[in-house]
Amino acid sequence: MKIVGLTGNDAVAEAMRQLNPDVCAAYPITPQTELMEKFASFAADGKVKTEIVLAESEHSAMSACIGASCAGGRVMTATSANGLALMWEMLYIAASYRCPIVMGVVNRALSGPINIHCDHSDSMGARDAGWIQLFSENSQEAYDNTIQAIKIAENPDVLLPVMVCLDGFITSHTVERVEVLDDEVVSRFAGEYVPKYSLLRSDRPMTFGPLDFHDYYFEHKRIQFEAMEKAKPVVRDVSERFSKLVGRPFGVLDAHKMEDAEIAVIALGSTAGTARGVVDELREQGKKVGLIKLRVFRPFPIKEIVELARGLKALAVMDRSISFGGLGGPVFGETRSACYGAGVNVPMVNYIYGLGGRDTTFEEIERLYGEMETVAREGKQVDAIRFLNVRE
Amino acid sequence: MSKKEPGWKDLTMSGIIEEAGNAQKFETGSWRSDRPIWDKSKCTSCLICWIYCPDSAIMLKDGKMVGIDLQHCKGCGICAAECPVKGKAIHMVPESECELV
Known part of the structure; x- marks a missing residue:
């Protein structure tokens, strides 16, 4: 463990570096920009194996994340406000396809009038999209939540995407004291992602996202509801295990x-x-x-x-x-x-x-x-x- | 809705289909309003209809055209439109004028 000065954006990027996702598709938006900039520099410096996809919009970024997740990869991204709004359609699809994507949401007011500063209208608007939502009090918790998020998302009983929310500018741009775990400790805690399904398995071809009408759609939504119910004990369990790891209390x-x-x-x-x-x-x-x-x-x-x-x-x-x-x-x-x-x-x-x-x-x-x-x-x-x- | 349909606990998450090629089990022939009628005597088995058919409803045997799979044909009429034979070896007839399949 080391103690460093990090902004909230830095802290999430640092957690992402340690979690080493396979794919990260993103598009810049204030105040999330520095988060992805920092993470992209880790990728450029060869510190992660991540394939960075620079999409032409947030809608495309989330679409690419969904594709990569269905292919069986560990996938992470980040956005803010209007960027999250542009992802809207894909947010629901990510959750319903049960893609365990972890996304930093650097909370910012939705337009209009246009405003780049913090409120929670972005993530709160997406509260029924089927994503688990963790809120962070400070940079430390943004770091802690990001690591816990991947563990919650990738749990075979859950397989739901997670938003790690942190307050735009207030947290994202303020340098605070952050306890950063050793890389090996984070890798061991997070473990390897073993996808239940993978589009890349040519020996086992399957269909994701088929047409689903009145005769089956409702049942599939019922399964999705159950996954969110199952997330409750998993969130508690991951919180407890993380508490033991860092010696600080965590709960819902x-x-x-x-x-x-x-x-x-x-x-x-x-x-x-x-x-x-x-x-x-x-x-x-x-x-x-x-x-x-x-x-x-x-x-x-x-x-x-x-x-x-x-x-x-x-x-x-x-x-x-x-x-x-x-x-x-x-x-x-x-x-x-x-x-x-x-x-x-x-x-x-x-x-x-x-x-x-x-x-x-x-x-x-x-x-x-x-x-x-x-x-x-x-x-x-x-x-x-x-x-x-x-x-x- | 039939009571035989499985409950939510027996289904795959998000409707993932674990079996390849099972679209064959979904019969779409009832969607058709026009039916392709094949005239065997004019057909040269050039297989242009087979290439164009979006529903794999042109049936072949030993590389020759042998008929149309009416359980899956949606009646789009592309086969009739593309048929290069003079006087057409496939033409579309309203279902109301056809015998039930």
Whole structure:
């Protein structure tokens, strides 16, 4: 193990170097560009065996990734925002063909108006495409998640693609202290990918992606649903094994100071780091507050969230994306639905925040906890959707 | 839908077909609205229809044309259009004017 200064983009590229994929088809887009640039330089320097495919668009990049994955290769790529949007059609195909592709998604706002800074509208928009989604709090976790992602994706019970999300610029372009494992340790942990099916096996010709009508399509979707269910224990198992390897705890979520908490916030990505600091400070003032950091958004950790929400006096759910015409953002919708089903009627507020890279400071989150104190005191459901730090 | 169809637990993931060449089992003849009628007396077995047929529905024996596989022919009419024989050895007839296969 060595300790180095890496940006989030560097950290993912470093993990990719150690995982040594067979094929990487990609197209540049801010803020993902440096990630692929770094990885392409590893390939150019002969540090990986990867065949880099420079596609003419993200749609083509994901298409090439799918082809390479069906051929039986370990495949990785990365993108952001509008690039992810251009992959849309192929995202669903990658998941339904059960291609264990790992993709770094450097979160950026979707246009328009055009904006290159962080929010989660890109990956949240793709939440129903059938990809597993891991969110990273910082560069370290972007590195850790990338290594775990390949292990989860390539598990024979899962065989689903995984997005490793990291916050654009906030994480992708900030140099942080990162513990990097030895190359051999990563190779041993990841193991060799043994594909269940391969288009390159001429002794066993087969068809991928045949026409599938009303008489079979539904059953195939049911199988795909089951794969995502099976991913839940696999994610937990891989987290535990990785924890043992690095000596740091990993789970589907991180419950920070939740044991006796009365007020809690759910957040994902870099904001969870800021909120952790706020919780620590408020705890010093004797306030019973906690933080639930979601690391895995798909599959959504329903049971774990409900367990933590039970007994709270108020819960704030932070969404860095917006659902127009819906009941709050995606994290809120999932959380409230999970709690309602389990009979947990904790007063819950959705905070839409940080769109288009709007800075979300320590003070803003402190104010949010303050507002939740009022909600807890009143002890009843309130207007569910609030906008944090938007000018009136 | 027939109850005999397998349930989801008995199917391959994503509908991958593990067996090569099984399109033969899928009979597409019922899609046809026009039927190719072959006139053996005019046919020279040049096999241009065999080359053009997108459904491998031209049947051969010992390198000679012996008929059309109506279980798979979709009735596209390419064989009739491409037939180089004067007066055509294959012509298309509406299914409504044909006997049932």
